[in-house]
Amino acid sequence: MNNLLEINNVVKQYGGYTALNDVSMHIPKGSVFGLLGPNGAGKTSLIRIINQITMPDSGEIILDGEKLAPHHIEHIGYLPEERGLYKSMKVGDQALYLAQLKGMSKSEAKKKLKYWFDKFDIGAWWNKKIEELSKGMAQKVQFIVTVLHEPKLLIFDEPFSGFDPINAQLIAKEILQLRDEGATIIFSTHRMESVEEMCDYIALINKSNKILDGKLDDIKRQYRTNVFEIGLKTDRAEEVKLQLKQNFDISPANFKSLNEGLKLNVKLKSNTANDLLSFLTANGEVNHFVELVPSANDIFIETVNKTN
C-alpha cells in the first residue's frame, strides 16, 4: 500500500451546483501533496469531505487501506483556512480540550503539549487567553493543536497566512520534518513559491474537475519548453545572433544581470543543450546559462487558462 489516501470518483453537489465532479486522486504515503486550484474550484469541498465534515454524494475515500469512517478522525489533523480559537479560553485549557476531542487522554495531551510548547518556546502562554495573544502567536498554538495527536494525514489549508517570514520558515521546516517522520501532508495554498519549495506531488482542480495531477518534477518535465536563457559577452553580437538563428529559435530576453552583453532566449530544435553551450563558448564568454523550467505558477496559470 503506497497510497495513504485514495480518492475515487468523488461527486458532491449542493442543491443544483456541482462542487466536485468525479474527482479522483491518490496521495502517496510520506509525501507533501499540493492541492491547488483557483478560488471556488472545489478544494475546500474536497478537504471537508476528507475530514468527514460533509459526505460525498457518490464515490469513495480509502484511508490507509480502509474505507473512510468516523474513527479515522483521530488520524487526521486539519488546519482550515478559516481558523480560530475560543477567544476567552486559556491557551492551555483550549489545547487540552481540542486534543481530547481528537481522542487523546488528558495526561497524554499534557505531555505532548509540553513538548511542543517547549519546542516553540511558548510555555509562558499556557495561562493566557487567546485574546491576549497576537495573531501570529495564536497561529502557532493553532499549528500545535493540529499536529499534536500525531495524525497519519495532515491537511494544511494556507498554513502560512498570518505568519511573518521567519515564523513561516519555522512552520515550513516543521511540516517537512513531520513528513520525514512518516506523516502524509495535503497542502493547499495559493503561494506558488511554497509549492515549489515543499510539494512532492500536486493536483490541480478547476471548476469542480481535476485537470492535472502527478509528481511535481514529472509535470515540470512535461511542461518544459527547452528554452535557455543565455548571457554572452561578445564584440560580434549581431553576427552571433545570425549564426544562432540557423540552428535555434531565438528571441530577446530580459533578465537582470550584472554583466553587459547579449541577452537571449534560445529554444533548442533537434539539438541538445551541449550543442548550444559549445557554440556559445566558441563565440564569447558565457556569463548566464539557465534552462527556463516552467514554474508551478506558470503551470497553474497555463493549465487553468486552457480549461477555462
Added chain:
Amino acid sequence: MNKLKLIIAREFIAKVKNKSFILMTFLSPVIAIAMIGLVAFLTKKNDDKVKEIVYVDESGLFLDQDFKSTKTIKYVDFTKLGVDETKKKVEEGNHYGMLHIPKIDSLETLANSIEFYSKDTPGLSVIGSLESKVNTKLRGLKMQKLGIDEQKIKLSRIKSDIKLFNFSGEKTSKLANGIKIAAGTVAGYLLMMFVIIYGAAVMRSVIEEKTSRIIEVIVSSVKPFQLMLGKIIGNASAGILQFFIWGILLFTLSTIASVVFGFDMGGMQQANLSPEQTQAIESMGNDKVQILIQELYKLPILKLFLLFIFYFLGGYMLYSSLFAAVGAAVDSETDTQQFMMPIMLPLMLGVYVGAFTVIDDPHGPISVIFSHIPFTSPIVMLMRVPFGVAWWEILVSMLILVLTFLAVVWLASKIYRVGILMYGKKTTYKDLWKWIRYSA
C-alpha cells in the same frame, strides 16, 4: 458519547465562569429583594405622611362627621374663610388640596359641580375616597327626599359568599384561586424569561464559534449535531445551577429581610382597620384565613416544581435548538432580527393566553388547546397546573413536547450543519429551506 461529555463540560464551564453569569446569579436575587424592600419601605413612608385636605362647604349640607379624618388624610373645615381666601391659603401653605362644594339646590347638579383644587395632580385613591364620601352623603339626602328609609335599605342589604367545594369534599375559597393564579403566572413568566435568556445564550455561543472561526476546527473532530447538543445541554445545566442558587439565595435573603425589616403582614393590615372591622374579620374571616393558609400548603409545590423543571427543559430544548439554528444562519448578532420574530411570537402568545384565558377559564377549550401545542404548552400548562389538571392530560402534553423537540432538533441540526460553515452572504428563509434539503 465521550466527546459529547467534553463539549457539555466545556460549555458549562465557559458559561459558569463568565462574569455576567456570576454577576447575574448572585446579584439578581439581592436586587429583587432590595427592590421589594424599597417599594415596601417607600409605600410605608408614603402612608406615614398625613395629607391635609381642606373643604369649603357653601351648600351647608355636609356635616363634620361626613368628613371623618383617617390615618392618612386629615379633613379641615375652612368654610368660614370663603372660597377665594382658602384658595390663596392652600396655594401658599402646606395643604394637599381644597374641596369646593358650591351652593346649588338641585342634588343632581350639585353632584357634578363639586371641584377639587390642588398643586399636584391628586392620586386616584384620594379622588376615589372623596367621591365616595360625596356619593354617600348625596345618596342619603336623595333617599330622604324620595321618602325612602335609609335604615331599611341598610337592613335589606345582603352579602352573599358562595362557598367553593370540589368533589372530594374539600373546601376552597376564592382567595385560594388568587393564589393559584399567582403561582401559575409567576411560573409561566419565569419560564418564558429563562427560555429567552438561555436560548439567546446558545445562539450567542454559536455565533461566537462562527466569528472566532473555530467552528471548522471543531467539526473536523466532532459531528455538528454533537456540538449543538452539547451546547444546548451545557447551557441548560448552567441554567439549572442558577435556579438552585437563586432558590437558596431567595430563601435565605427573604428570611433575613423579614427578620430585619420586621414585615408583619397581619399587624400592618390590622392597624388600618377600625376595631369593629377587626372584630368582623375575626368572627367571619378566621375561617377564610385558615383556608388560605391551608390552600398555600396544599398547593402542589413539589409537583409544580418538578413540572417547572420538566417544562423548562422541554421548552428550553425546543427553543434553543431553534436559537442554535438562527445563530448558525447569521454572521453576527445584528443579523438575527429577521429570524427572531417567529421564535418570540409563540412565546409571547403563550404568556398572553396564560394571562388572559387560563385565569378566566383554566379548563376551557383555548387553555386546553394551547397547553398541548408544544410551542406554548410549557407556559400555558404550568399556569393551568395549580388549578388541577388530569395526569393523563399532562402526560399527553409532555409527550407532544418531547416528540416535537425531536423533530425540531432534527431540522435545526440540518440548518446548523450547513450554516456554521457559511460566511459572508446574508441568509434568507429560502436559503434555510435549501439547507434543510441538502444531503449530509
